[in-house]
Amino acid sequence: MPKRWEQLQEAVSGAERIQILLHDDPDPDALASGAALRFLLQETLGIEGQVAYRGVVSRAENRALVDYLDEPMENLPPHPVRTDRPVALIDTQPGTGNSPIPADHPACIVIDHHGERELERVTFADIRPWIGASSTILTQYLRTAELLPPTRLATALFYGIKTDTRALSRDTSAADVAAYFYLLPFIDVDAVVEIENAQVPAVYFHNLSIAMKGARVYDDIIFAYVGKAGYPDLTAEIADLFLRLEGVEWVICVGAYDGAMYISLRARNDEADAEELAKKMVGDEGSAGGRNTLAGGQVPLDGRDPGELAALLEKRALAHLQVPEDVEGEPLVP
Numbered sequence: 001m002p003k004r005w006e007q008l009q010e011a012v013s014g015a016e017r018i019q020i021l022l023h024d025d026p027d028p029d030a031l032a033s034g035a036a037l038r039f040l041l042q043e044t045l046g047i048e049g050q051v052a053y054r055g056v057v058s059r060a061e062n063r064a065l066v067d068y069l070d071e072p073m074e075n076l077p078p079h080p081v082r083t084d085r086p087v088a089l090i091d092t093q094p095g096t097g098n099s100p101i102p103a104d105h106p107a108c109i110v111i112d113h114h115g116e117r118e119l120e121r122v123t124f125a126d127i128r129p130w131i132g133a134s135s136t137i138l139t140q141y142l143r144t145a146e147l148l149p150p151t152r153l154a155t156a157l158f159y160g161i162k163t164d165t166r167a168l169s170r171d172t173s174a175a176d177v178a179a180y181f182y183l184l185p186f187i188d189v190d191a192v193v194e195i196e197n198a199q200v201p202a203v204y205f206h207n208l209s210i211a212m213k214g215a216r217v218y219d220d221i222i223f224a225y226v227g228k229a230g231y232p233d234l235t236a237e238i239a240d241l242f243l244r245l246e247g248v249e250w251v252i253c254v255g256a257y258d259g260a261m262y263i264s265l266r267a268r269n270d271e272a273d274a275e276e277l278a279k280k281m282v283g284d285e286g287s288a289g290g291r292n293t294l295a296g297g298q299v300p301l302d303g304r305d306p307g308e309l310a311a312l313l314e315k316r317a318l319a320h321l322q323v324p325e326d327v328e329g330e331p332l333v334p
């Protein structure tokens with residue numbers, strides 16, 4: 001770890017300002033990790049960092065976290081980012097489906113816990129797929145640099161680990177457990193409770209009702225289409241909810257938003273390959289990424305009827321999961 005910390009410092013030596021990019025539609029792990037890198041570089045090297053992302057933070061809990069963090073974050077336009085400022089990329093890698101920079105864009109720092117890709121122009125990469133959250137990696141850097149995390153940052157990092165690992169129940173390494181309990185004394189427990197209980201807009205229940213009425217269960221697989229989603233994170237929220245269904249091993253949830261079909265996958269088994277399923281579902285039409293138990297993707301609608309595209313994606317998913325074509329799913333609710 002001290003060696004990594006030295007290399008990270010070398011990668012930004014001489015820089016006065018740096019842009020810290022998160023993955024699109026950032027989740028708590030990305031938001032917390034970006035804020036942590038900014039704090040780390042500011043406190044140790046005096047480098048001014050600007051955290052930025054494309055897309056929207058739409059899940060109620062995540063918006064509550066952003067409000068609580070009170071960290072200036074820049075919302076970037078939808079096209080790929082091209083900038084001359086040194087760039088750090090967090091919780092994703094250049095050229096992946098949810099990355100704001102293409103594979104050939106230089107980056108001085110990339111920190112991620114997803115599967116390692118071929119990195120072309122990255123000065124310092126810390127990619128550790130066996131770790132459950134980027135927040136864990138950033139917590140390690142803070143400790144190595146002997147920086148105590150301020151309350152808001154500690155709370156965000158704790159929440160980042162908690163959400164990415166489902167409270168240490170999936171994709172969790174010893175390092176995640178160590179970081180989680182290291183942060184515990186520094187966090188604001190009331191803030192965590194408030195973030196976790198953030199109220200959702202009415203459209204959540206509208207989409208939930210469509211999803212529930214149409215959901216089909218194929219043995220240990222549940223497929224649900226939420227219709228036209230009120231916001232992009234909706235499919236992820238409903239996928240998390242359906243994972244609670246008894247006997248379910250796989251949740252496949254899709255919904256149309258802003259000209260694209262959003263796909264959210266969840267698996268209960270750590271040995272599953274949700275990322276592979278997401279890639280099979282999008283084929284060469286869109287982008288997908290993720291980990292063993294959690295993955296997502298997007299397919300452009302290209303003028304197609306969302307319901308028909310949802311049915312096509314369902315077919316692809318079931319084929320990949322080896323459900324025979326003549327098996328008809330049971331409705332979730334009669």
Ligand SMILES: [Mn+2]
Pocket residue numbers: 029030091113132133134164
């Ligand atoms: Mn993450």
